[in-house]
Amino acid sequence: MRAALFLALLCSAPAVATEILAVRQGELRDFVSQDCGSCHGMTRNGGLGSPLTVQAMRELGDEALVATILDGRPGTPMPPWRGLLTEPEALWIVKHLKGDVP
Ligand code: HEC
Numbered sequence: 677m678r679a680a681l682f683l684a685l686l687c688s689a690p691a692v693a694t695e696i697l698a699v700r701q702g703e704l705r706d707f708v709s710q711d712c713g714s715c716h717g718m719t720r721n722g723g724l725g726s727p728l729t730v731q732a733m734r735e736l737g738d739e740a741l742v743a744t745i746l747d748g749r750p751g752t753p754m755p756p757w758r759g760l761l762t763e764p765e766a767l768w769i770v771k772h773l774k775g776d777v778p
Pocket of ligand 1: 707708711712713714715716724725726727728732736741744745749752753754755757769
């Protein structure tokens with residue numbers, strides 16, 4: 677039972693990217709370059725916000741990144757995006773920033 681649950685959890689992670697419709701993935705790509713890019717740089721090399729390069733993102737865990745995106749960093753200009761983004765969408769953005777999905 678526990679093994680089955682573990683397996684289900686393992687399998688659910690990579691499936692997330694494909695659960696998001698292609699059209700929404702296109703919107704999220706634009707959203708990342710425009711809205712996130714306004715602070716993190718159009719090329720994601722940083723600005724007001726820290727660099728979101730593939731290299732920088734790969735050093736951090738998916739869960740921590742999803743939490744930062746959804747809840748922001750209180751006390752810094754990083755705003756919370758919950759309300760505009762669902763959790764699967766935030767995870768898709770993390771995978772996109774890590775270069776795992778185009
Ligand atoms: C208003 C400016 C602003 C916008 C817009 C913004 N960020 Fe940030 N973000 C920041 C700042 C500033 C930090 C650094 C916070 C700190 O000092 O810990 C940050 C930190 C982060 C981090 C943590 C990076 C790390 O190395 O720990 C991630 C991930 C992140 N932002 C993703 C995003 C994403 C994705 C978007 C678009 C949905 C976005 N940000 C939009 C300002 C912004």
